[in-house]
Every structure is written in C-alpha cells, then in structure tokens.
Amino acid sequence: MNNEIETNKILTKKDIRKAAFRYMFMACNAFNYENQQGTSAVWGLGRALRKIYPNDDDYLKSLNNQFKYFNTTTWMGNILLGASLAMEEKDGLAALDTVQNFKTGMMGPLAGIGDTLIWVLYPTIIGSISAYMGLQGNPTGAIIWLLLNIFFLFFRFKLFDLGYNSGLKLVTTLGEKINVFTEAASIMGLTVIGALVPSVVKMKVGLVFTTGKVKMPIQTQILDKIMPALLPVALTFVVYKLLVSKKMTVIQMIFAIIALALVCSFFGILTV
Amino acid sequence: MLQGLLIILLSMWMVLDQQGLVLLTWFPIMVALVAGLIMGDMHTAMVIGGTFQLMALGVANIGGSSVPNWGLATVVGIYVACRTTHDIEQAKAVALAVGVPVGMLGIQLDVVAKLLNSWVNHRAEKAAQEHKFEKMFRSFWIGPVIFSLSTGLPTALCVIFGSTIVKVLLKAVPVWVTNGLSIAGNMLPVVGIALLLQVMPVKKYMSMLMIGYVFAAYLNVPMLGVSIIGAAIAYYYFTVEMKKSSTPAAVATATDDEEGDDWDE
Numbered sequence: 001m002n003n004e005i006e007t008n009k010i011l012t013k014k015d016i017r018k019a020a021f022r023y024m025f026m027a028c029n030a031f032n033y034e035n036q037q038g039t040s041a042v043w044g045l046g047r048a049l050r051k052i053y054p055n056d057d058d059y060l061k062s063l064n065n066q067f068k069y070f071n072t073t074t075w076m077g078n079i080l081l082g083a084s085l086a087m088e089e090k091d092g093l094a095a096l097d098t099v100q101n102f103k104t105g106m107m108g109p110l111a112g113i114g115d116t117l118i119w120v121l122y123p124t125i126i127g128s129i130s131a132y133m134g135l136q137g138n139p140t141g142a143i144i145w146l147l148l149n150i151f152f153l154f155f156r157f158k159l160f161d162l163g164y165n166s167g168l169k170l171v172t173t174l175g176e177k178i179n180v181f182t183e184a185a186s187i188m189g190l191t192v193i194g195a196l197v198p199s200v201v202k203m204k205v206g207l208v209f210t211t212g213k214v215k216m217p218i219q220t221q222i223l224d225k226i227m228p229a230l231l232p233v234a235l236t237f238v239v240y241k242l243l244v245s246k247k248m249t250v251i252q253m254i255f256a257i258i259a260l261a262l263v264c265s266f267f268g269i270l271t272v
Numbered sequence: 273m274l275q276g277l278l279i280i281l282l283s284m285w286m287v288l289d290q291q292g293l294v295l296l297t298w299f300p301i302m303v304a305l306v307a308g309l310i311m312g313d314m315h316t317a318m319v320i321g322g323t324f325q326l327m328a329l330g331v332a333n334i335g336g337s338s339v340p341n342w343g344l345a346t347v348v349g350i351y352v353a354c355r356t357t358h359d360i361e362q363a364k365a366v367a368l369a370v371g372v373p374v375g376m377l378g379i380q381l382d383v384v385a386k387l388l389n390s391w392v393n394h395r396a397e398k399a400a401q402e403h404k405f406e407k408m409f410r411s412f413w414i415g416p417v418i419f420s421l422s423t424g425l426p427t428a429l430c431v432i433f434g435s436t437i438v439k440v441l442l443k444a445v446p447v448w449v450t451n452g453l454s455i456a457g458n459m460l461p462v463v464g465i466a467l468l469l470q471v472m473p474v475k476k477y478m479s480m481l482m483i484g485y486v487f488a489a490y491l492n493v494p495m496l497g498v499s500i501i502g503a504a505i506a507y508y509y510f511t512v513e514m515k516k517s518s519t520p521a522a523v524a525t526a527t528d529d530e531e532g533d534d535w536d537e
C-alpha cells in the first residue's frame with residue numbers, strides 16, 4: 001500500500017504546503033451564507049488540484065465538488081482538506097464521492113471539538129490572563145498570546161500534513177483522546193473563570209450607613225466583611241441566570257448594565 | 273494623520289487575520305497591543321484593551337454566526353481616547369462610549385459582508401463553469417476586500433470625526449455620566465463571563481469555579497498563578513482518564529456529561 005502511494009505522487013511537499021497556506025489565509029475571508037467555506041476550499045486546493053487534473057473537464061468536476069457546502073473550525077479544516085487532497089491524488093475523479101462524504105461527515109464533529117478548544121477555551125485562558133495584565137497596563141500577556149499564535153501557525157501546517165498522510169484512519173484514533181483533552185481544558189478554563197470574577201469585575205458602593213453617631217461605609221465595613229467581591233459574584237450569577245433563561249439577549253444585557261451604572265452613578269450608589 | 277491611517281489599516285488587517293491566519297486575531301487585547309504601539313501610549317491601550325477583552329470573553333463567532341466586533345470597538349476606542357484625554361478613567365469612559373456602539377454595528381456589517389460574498393461565490397463558480405480558471409481565482413480576492421472594508425470604513429469615520437465630536441461632548445457632559453460609564457466598564461466583564469459559563473460544563477465542574485475564586489479573592493494569587501493551579505488539576509484529570517481508557521475493563525465508569533446548563537441543583 002505504501003509503495004502504491006509512493007508511485008502515485010503528483011504533488012510535491014511544496015504544493016501541499018502552498019495549499020495549506022492558501023486555505024489558511026482565505027479560511028473565512030470569503031465566507032458567505034450559501035456554501036460558507038466552500039469558496040475557500042476551492043481557493044486553497046485549486047492550484048494543487050490543477051496539477052492532479054490537467055484536463056479542464058476533470059478539473060471542473062473536482063472544483064464543483066469542492067465548491068459544495070463546507071464549514072468547520074478552520075484549524076480542523078486543514079486535516080480534512082489535507083486528507084481529501086491525498087484521496088484525489090490517489091484515485092482521481094473516482095474519489096470525489098468519498099471526498100464529499102468524508103468532508104461532510106467529519107466537519108460537524110471536528111467543528112464541535114475545534115470550536116470549543118480553539119474559539120472558547122484557548123481565548124478564555126490566555127485572554128483572561130492577558131486582560132488581567134492589560135488592566136494594569138502590562139502588555140506581557142498579549143505578547144505571549146502572539147507568540148503562541150505563531151507557534152500554532154506551524155502546528156496547523158502540520159495538521160494539514162497529518163490529514164494528507166494519514167487521512168481517514170487518523171480521525172477515529174484521535175477522537176477519544178481529544179474528548180478527554182477537551183474536558184481537561186474545561187477544568188482549567190473554569191478555574192480561571194472562577195478567579196476572574198473577583199479580580200476584574202469591580203463594584204464599589206459609595207453609600208455610608210449612619211445610625212446615630214456610628215458611620216459605616218457599606219463597602220468596606222459590611223460587604224467586604226461578608227465575603228470579598230460579594231457584589232461581582234452576585235452580579236455574575238444574576239446576569240448568567242438572565243442570559244441562560246433567554247429573558248434578555250446579550251445586547252439588551254450590555255445596554256441594561258450601562259443604564260444601571262449610569263443610574264447608580266447619578267445617585268452615588270456606586271462610585272469609581 | 274499617519275497614526276489615523278495606521279489605525280484604519282490595523283482595523284482592516286484585524287478582521288482578515290482573525291478569519292484567516294489567526295496570528296494577531298481580533299481579540300481586543302491583541303489589537304490593543306498594536307494600537308498602543310501606533311498611538312505611542314501602551315498603558316492606556318492596555319487598560320482599554322483589557323476592559324474590552326473581558327467583555328469579549330464568551331463571544332465566539334462560531335458556525336458562521338455574527339457577534340459584536342469587540343476588536344473594532346477597541347481600535348476606535350483607543351484612537352479616540354488617546355486623542356481626547358490623558359486621564360485614564362476618562363479614557364476608559366470615552367473608549368466605552370465610542371467603542372460599544374461601533375462594536376455592535378460590527379454585527380450588521382458582518383452580515384452585510386457575508387451577504388455580498390454570496391455574489392463573489394456565484395461569480396467564481398460561473399467563471400469556473402466557463403473554464404476561465406484564472407478569472408475564478410481572481411474573483412476570490414473580492415471576499416477579503418469586502419471584509420476589510422466592513423471594518424475599515426467605520427474606523428475611518430471615527431478617525432475623521434470621532435475625536436472632534438467627543439471633545440465637544442466631554443466638555444458638555446456632567447461628571448456623573450463619565451463616572452457612570454467607567455463604572456459600567458468595570459461591570460461589563462460579567463457579560464463575557466456569563467456567556468462563557470453558558471458554553472462550559474459549569475454544573476460538572478462547579479468546584480473548579482470555587483477553587484479559582486478562593487485563590488484569587490482570599491489569597492490574592494495573580495491570574496497566571498491561578499491558571500497554573502487549574503493546569504495542575506487538568507493534567508491530573510487527563511492522566512487518570514487516559515489510564516482508564518487504556519484498560520478496557522474499567523471503561524464502564526459513569527461518564528455522563530450534563531454539560532453547561534444550570535447552576536441550581
């Protein structure tokens with residue numbers, strides 16, 4: 001089997017790397033509501049496919065196949081497109097159905113895992129750290145984030161190669177490991193979120209409680225004595241509940257908080 | 273003048289990068305890093321970027337959905353704030369007042385860009401059917417142009433008119449309003465946090481939230497320290513689970529995931 005692939009090689013390493021770069025650059029930049037990332041798949045693989053199909057009609061058949069609806073986490077898309085490139089290189093037009101089934105079958109599950117890891121957990125953890133540093137005027141966190149992204153860019157080239165080299169087999173073997181990894185990342189993410197609430201949400205009550213001669217600043221003498229960051233925790237809980245129950249949309253919530261802050265500022269209930 | 277131009281270019285690159293190479297991304301703190309360099313005021317840029325970053329925490333534009341563009345909010349917020357004030361609290365208020373509406377506008381602009389791109393797709397497909405493959409490849413470039421304009425145009429408007437309008441307003445607006453906006457800036461991170469909690473398995477790992485809270489609130493451990501604690505627990509979980517799955521006899525453990533819905537039991 002290995003020998004067969006060796007003799008069938010049409011694409012060079014450079015072609016593959018180029019295809020990976022082209023897709024990664026275009027990814028969602030040609031995103032539309034019809035075929036979503038289909039356009040980018042064509043843009044990414046187009047040049048490499050031309051090498052596989054010198055005949056115009058064959059080429060068009062392959063392109064039309066890639067033009068179909070495609071949408072997944074773009075990092076994961078690299079695996080799928082790498083694999084489909086390998087399939088078409090090996091079997092030509094006979095592979096088109098397999099390629100289409102493979103892409104549509106895998107893009108959902110991979111998007112589920114990829115979106116959670118790449119667009120929720122990764123920005124949560126590194127974003128919280130760098131935002132916390134940022135609030136103190138410190139850009140270190142942001143610089144670390146940038147360096148990580150550069151590292152991941154190389155990693156994504158590798159993902160494309162991985163798809164190209166191992167294709168169908170890979171996804172099934174990786175499946176279980178990735179699930180455990182996602183859970184572990186959630187654990188870390190939630191720990192960070194737990195720390196985030198008292199660290200970055202700030203609410204300071206400006207009122208002073210007076211009975212007779214006793215003056216008690218509500219914030220320092222009462223609220224802070226009960227529990228540090230009591231109000232931020234309460235606010236988080238309320239906002240979370242309102243959003244979960246769909247009683248308010250995110251945008252309504254943002255404007256409601258701004259309005260509440262303005263009112264509290266006017267009456268001196270909350271201070272900066 | 274040059275600063276304004278660079279800021280507009282930044283806003284255009286930001287969206288292309290986020291949707292493509294993911295080096296700089298459009299996350300506020302990253303955009304603020306570059307905007308801070310352009311404006312020559314890293315401190316203000318970081319504070320504004322940090323504020324918006326926290327609001328953006330739970331916001332992921334996944335599955336082709338459109339979300340407020342907090343990166344755009346950061347860019348225009350930093351530019352206008354640096355141009356109008358040198359006081360950090362006031363800068364935060366200005367950035368919020370200018371940034372939030374522009375960031376919200378980002379949703380509509382994103383939808384428009386994606387609609388226009390359907391036309392790009394048709395054009396490319398049509399060219400392909402006519403065997404004009406080079407024309408097809410050229411057509412694709414219209415996509416990134418549309419997306420970069422969707423953020424570049426509003427930024428340009430803010431760069432040209434923003435600071436003059438805000439300067440006039442700052443003189444006319446009473447202190448409680450700017451204070452109120454600053455307070456709102458300190459409260460708004462909860463929206464991002466709440467959105468995040470919605471998509472994470474809160475119920476299952478409630479204890480992690482508590483651990484994080486205690487370390488930060490009572491022990492004043494900095495964020496990096498807390499995340500190392502989190503990583504330690506995550507690593508432990510990972511190794512234990514991997515061992516479990518490698519011994520097939522122990523597979524029958526209960527792994528019911530009631531992922532992220534409610535806090536109340």
